[in-house]
Amino acid sequence: xxxxxxxxxxxxxxxxxxxxxxxxxxxxxxxxxxxxxxxxxxxxxxxxxxxxxxxxxxxxxxxxxxxxxxxxxxxxxxxxxxxxxxxxxxxxxxxxxxxxxxxxxxxxxxxxxxxxxxxxxxxxxxxxxxxxxxxxxxxxxxxxxxxxxxxxxxxxxxxxxxxxxxxxxxxxxxxxxxxxxxxxxxxxxxxxxxxxxxxxxxxxxxxxxxxxxxxxxxxxxxxxxxxxxxxxxxxxxxxxxxxxxxxxxxxxxxxxxxxxxxxxxxxxxxxxxxxxxxxxxxxxxxxxxxxxxxxxxxxxxxxxxxxxxxxxxxxxxxxxxxxxxxxxxx
Amino acid sequence: xxxxxxxxxxxxxxxxxxxxxxxxxxxxxxxxxxxxxxxxxxxxxxxxxxxxxxxxxxxxxxxxxxxxxxxxxxxxxxxxxxxxxxxxxxxxxxxxxxxxxxxxxxxxxxxxxxxxxxxxxxxxxxxxxxxxxxxxxxxxxxxxxxxxxxxxxxxxxxxxxxxxxxxxxxxxxxxxxxxxxxxxxxxxxxxxxxxxxxxxxxxxxxxxxxxxxxxxxxxxxxxxxxxxxxxxxxxxxxxxxxxxxxxxxxxxxxxxxxxxxxxxxxxxxxxxxxxxxxxxx
Amino acid sequence: xxxxxxxxxxxxxxxxxxxxxxxxxxxxxxxxxxxxxxxxxxxxxxxxxxxxxxxxxxxxxxxxxxxxxxxxxxxxxxxxxxxxxxxxxxxxxxxxxxxxxxxxxxxxxxxxxxxxxxxxxxxxxxxxxxxxxxxxxxxxxxxxxxxxxxxxxxxxxxxxxxxxxxxxxxxxxxxxxxxxxxxxxxxxxxxxxxxxxxxxxxxxxxxxxxxxxxxxxxxxxxxxxxxxxxxxxxxxxxxxxxxxxxxxxxxxxxxxxxxxxxxxxxxxxxxxxxxxxxxxxxxxxxxxxxxxxxxxxxxxxxxxxxxxxxxxxxxxxxxxx
Ligand SMILES: Nc1ncnc2c1ncn2[C@@H]1O[C@H](COP(=O)(O)OP(=O)(O)OP(=O)(O)O)[C@@H](O)[C@H]1O
Ligand SMILES: [Mg+2]
Numbered sequence: 001x002x003x004x005x006x007x008x009x010x011x012x013x014x015x016x017x018x019x020x021x022x023x024x025x026x027x028x029x030x031x032x033x034x035x036x037x038x039x040x041x042x043x044x045x046x047x048x049x050x051x052x053x054x055x056x057x058x059x060x061x062x063x064x065x066x067x068x069x070x071x072x073x074x075x076x077x078x079x080x081x082x083x084x085x086x087x088x089x090x091x092x093x094x095x096x097x098x099x100x101x102x103x104x105x106x107x108x109x110x111x112x113x114x115x116x117x118x119x120x121x122x123x124x125x126x127x128x129x130x131x132x133x134x135x136x137x138x139x140x141x142x143x144x145x146x147x148x149x150x151x152x153x154x155x156x157x158x159x160x161x162x163x164x165x166x167x168x169x170x171x172x173x174x175x176x177x178x179x180x181x182x183x184x185x186x187x188x189x190x191x192x193x194x195x196x197x198x199x200x201x202x203x204x205x206x207x208x209x210x211x212x213x214x215x216x217x218x219x220x221x222x223x224x225x226x227x228x229x230x231x232x233x234x235x236x237x238x239x240x241x242x243x244x245x246x247x248x249x250x251x252x253x254x255x256x257x258x259x260x261x262x263x264x265x266x267x268x269x270x271x272x273x274x275x276x277x278x279x280x281x282x283x284x285x286x287x288x289x290x291x292x293x294x295x296x297x298x299x300x301x302x303x304x305x306x307x308x309x310x311x312x313x314x315x316x317x318x319x320x321x322x323x324x325x326x327x328x329x330x
Numbered sequence: 331x332x333x334x335x336x337x338x339x340x341x342x343x344x345x346x347x348x349x350x351x352x353x354x355x356x357x358x359x360x361x362x363x364x365x366x367x368x369x370x371x372x373x374x375x376x377x378x379x380x381x382x383x384x385x386x387x388x389x390x391x392x393x394x395x396x397x398x399x400x401x402x403x404x405x406x407x408x409x410x411x412x413x414x415x416x417x418x419x420x421x422x423x424x425x426x427x428x429x430x431x432x433x434x435x436x437x438x439x440x441x442x443x444x445x446x447x448x449x450x451x452x453x454x455x456x457x458x459x460x461x462x463x464x465x466x467x468x469x470x471x472x473x474x475x476x477x478x479x480x481x482x483x484x485x486x487x488x489x490x491x492x493x494x495x496x497x498x499x500x501x502x503x504x505x506x507x508x509x510x511x512x513x514x515x516x517x518x519x520x521x522x523x524x525x526x527x528x529x530x531x532x533x534x535x536x537x538x539x540x541x542x543x544x545x546x547x548x549x550x551x552x553x554x555x556x557x558x559x560x561x562x563x564x565x566x567x568x569x570x571x572x573x574x575x576x577x578x579x580x581x582x583x584x585x586x587x588x589x590x591x592x593x594x595x596x597x598x599x600x601x602x603x604x605x606x607x608x609x610x611x
Numbered sequence: 612x613x614x615x616x617x618x619x620x621x622x623x624x625x626x627x628x629x630x631x632x633x634x635x636x637x638x639x640x641x642x643x644x645x646x647x648x649x650x651x652x653x654x655x656x657x658x659x660x661x662x663x664x665x666x667x668x669x670x671x672x673x674x675x676x677x678x679x680x681x682x683x684x685x686x687x688x689x690x691x692x693x694x695x696x697x698x699x700x701x702x703x704x705x706x707x708x709x710x711x712x713x714x715x716x717x718x719x720x721x722x723x724x725x726x727x728x729x730x731x732x733x734x735x736x737x738x739x740x741x742x743x744x745x746x747x748x749x750x751x752x753x754x755x756x757x758x759x760x761x762x763x764x765x766x767x768x769x770x771x772x773x774x775x776x777x778x779x780x781x782x783x784x785x786x787x788x789x790x791x792x793x794x795x796x797x798x799x800x801x802x803x804x805x806x807x808x809x810x811x812x813x814x815x816x817x818x819x820x821x822x823x824x825x826x827x828x829x830x831x832x833x834x835x836x837x838x839x840x841x842x843x844x845x846x847x848x849x850x851x852x853x854x855x856x857x858x859x860x861x862x863x864x865x866x867x868x869x870x871x872x873x874x875x876x877x878x879x880x881x882x883x884x885x886x887x888x889x890x891x892x893x894x895x896x897x898x899x900x901x902x903x904x905x906x907x908x909x910x911x912x913x914x915x916x917x918x919x920x921x922x923x924x925x926x927x928x929x930x931x932x
Binding site: 450452453454455456457458459461462463465466467468538542545546549550551552561564567568571572575578579581582585586589590593 | 626629634637638750752757761769866867869870877892907912915
């Protein structure tokens with residue numbers, strides 16, 4: 001198992017309130033099986049990803065649970081111990097690639113500085129050679145090395161960010177909405193390149209996105225988050241073909257057809273609940289069309305429905321098999 | 331217009347610095363209005379008590395070398411400072427808004443010329459220009475107000491121009507254009523009301539710098555000789571600084587106090603407008 | 612790059628041209644006979660008026676007047692001060708050294724101190740030390756420069772009797788060599804402290820806000836996550852990104868700084884342009900006043916343009932078209 005996340009809870013403590021951004025999240029990631037995390041804006045996707053890289057400011061953020069990476073609990077490590085993971089084994093490509101580089105430094109400078117964090121004695125020419133190899137992988141010309149960020153297009157900047165994350169050949173790569181700002185064609189190209197990449201380097205991805213299409217084309221597993229709560233988790237094919245949670249269903253329905261057939265697009269009425277209030281029941285209760293009284297009273301428990309496929313919904317509690325049909329038919 | 335007003339009200343309710351600034355300003359305005367009732371002496375009257383220390387006799391803040399009561403002079407000086415500050419900032423605000431909005435909205439040759447003028451004005455030392463004009467044209471209060479106002483509008487114009495450029499692209503303006511409303515109407519109905527908020531903040535800051543400019547002019551002997559002015563007091567007190575420190579000191583504190591009030595209001599408005607700015611100062 | 616420089620220089624020439632025209636127009640439109648204003652006296656002789664009128668062609672059409680004015684300005688002839696009985700250019704040349712010394716030293720000190728404090732406060736934003744600095748800066752920013760000078764005289768000079776408050780040298784001692792340098796340095800202490808205190812808030816504020824803005828940028832997060840040390844990020848990435856706004860503010864504020872310097876010179880009777888200007892206001896010696904204005908404007912414009920070029924050289928985003 002590459003990554004095993006158990007009972008992860010993340011709370012932002014603010015002066016006059018707390019925001020429960022991630023609640024009781026459990027999932028695991030096998031080597032080579034990339035995971036897509038999907039959910040609407042504010043559902044805690046970035047918060048979750050940042051925890052894996054230990055990016056949270058512990059002064060005002062509470063992170064509890066376990067993040068077990070290659071057998072060690074990252075949350076138990078201190079900053080010094082974590083240094084051997086930072087960027088060498090876990091790396092990231094962040095949201096908004098436009099601002100991922102300093103506007104007054106050359107692209108190459110960023111690479112040199114990051115290389116030297118872990119390999120202080122490496123020579124400039126050595127770095128240059130390795131970066132050219134990376135650039136080749138992501139379809140960038142070596143010329144980019146001496147350019148400034150403003151001289152590159154959005155797609156090129158995105159590729160630079162990806163190359164930057166691959167410097168030390170990490171085993172886990174977190175991509176937080178890395179392609180959202182790009183046009184569809186460039187996005188498609190980059191997704192293809194990312195998939196190609198996996199044949200060359202041994203890297204497993206966690207891709208955070210709003211876009212089901214990205215998950216469907218580039219991931220093997222999917223995790224659906226809503227208001228910091230896990231809704232559904234499983235193999236992409238299982239989940240997309242046989243969604244169980246009402247939220248997942250609504251999400252798929254709100255997405256313009258995956259397979260090209262024309263279908264009406266349904267948006268989900270309502271908005272995310274206030275994250276500063278810890279709900280007793282299901283987070284999706286307000287917007288759920290299949291909700292029942294128990295959904296308001298109790299948190300649904302995790303229900304394994306065969307294989308990996310997991311859903312957190314009262315409709316699928318083992319005892320209430322009859323309700324399942326009822327709920328689905330509604 | 332009502333949208334500006336409601337934005338001001340909401341800014342007032344969220345920003346503490348803005349609120350305190352406004353309350354203090356209100357106090358100053360009351361002082362200005364009731365100067366005659368508050369001041370115990372006529373500030374222009376030369377008394378018999380020369381250079382009396384603060385607190386001695388009825389002279390709360392002492393007297394000058396010519397026997398004028400310092401406290402009364404400070405009270406009356408607020409009139410000079412505040413009226414010069416506000417009137418010249420208003421002149422500059424109105425001119426800046428009109429020119430900037432027109433340049434940003436109509437573009438074309440007019441915009442090119444205006445932008446060039448703004449750039450030039452922002453580069454040359456305005457204070458010396460004001461100084462020369464006042465020296466040559468006379469230093470009455472009216473002249474001082476006019477000159478400060480007429481030389482400080484470019485920063486407002488630049489701000490308004492940027493606003494106009496962006497508001498112009500918004501849908502409600504585009505649809506107004508499509509519906510055939512005239513350019514000038516759009517300018518006054520949409521562009522200026524929606525873009526004036528930063529200019530209001532800047533104009534408030536402008537009051538502070540106008541007050542400082544007026545003080546500097548008075549310090550150079552270019553104040554209106556017929557009114558009491560804090561800058562003039564600092565200048566007069568300078569030669570007695572070792573024997574009668576209170577004259578310059580209190581006048582300077584008064585300037586500082588009123589300038590801070592306007593900075594508070596201006597900063598408060600800017601913060602309310604752009605929450606990211608908060609705590610930068 | 613070369614074309615960019617050329618264009619900026621062209622702008623400089625253009626602005627200077629405008630300043631000269633403005634200057635001449637002011638004296639032309641001022642109430643009273645321009646020749647009489649230029650003469651400066653309350654009661655100038657008829658011959659003097661006659662000769663000034665002829666020199667600038669005040670009896671001829673406006674374009675000839677302005678042409679003549681231009682010609683003489685370009686030749687370095689700023690007219691004569693009939694009070695001092697000297698050419699204005701000569702008067703200015705004699706006094707520019709002390710002024711440059713004072714404002715140069717204080718600008719450099721204020722720039723260094725102000726931006727270091729700003730860097731520090733930006734890094735420790737929200738902490739007590741930042742709040743203290745910011746409050747002091749707020750207050751300093753709202754005091755008139757000349758008042759700060761007077762207060763310093765009041766507070767310091769009465770306790771430290773050796774601290775000179777007037778002039779640039781001890782006229783009674785007539786020092787030479789190193790003693791003279793030391794003498795000037797002690798005379799500079801108070802005016803420099805004053806000018807530095809006036810200018811610190813500007814640099815403090817801009818540096819602090821620049822640092823805070825850069826620190827919030829995504830690329831800083833990336834570098835941090837990649838494991839780069841905080842200090843190294845600060846020294847290399849934050850600093851270089853924050854320097855550009857500081858340079859910008861430096862040129863924007865130059866005009867204010869010069870104005871502040873003049874006033875402070877007057878407080879400390881510093882034998883520079885400020886005092887010259889002050890006398891010419893008092894004595895209505897308008898030729899000198901115009902000359903000083905012209906000189907200051909031209910120098911500010913030139914320095915601003917030079918700073919633009921420095922900015923362009925440092926910022927890769929500026930295109931040279
Ligand atoms: N540093 C922070 N301090 C306090 N609250 C935060 C912080 N960062 C995020 N939040 C809050 O936590 C919740 C989850 O935010 P998060 O950024 O993880 O959402 P997201 O799913 O990544 O959304 P998006 O798709 O818009 O990127 C939001 O309500 C957000 O307001
Ligand atoms: Mg996010």
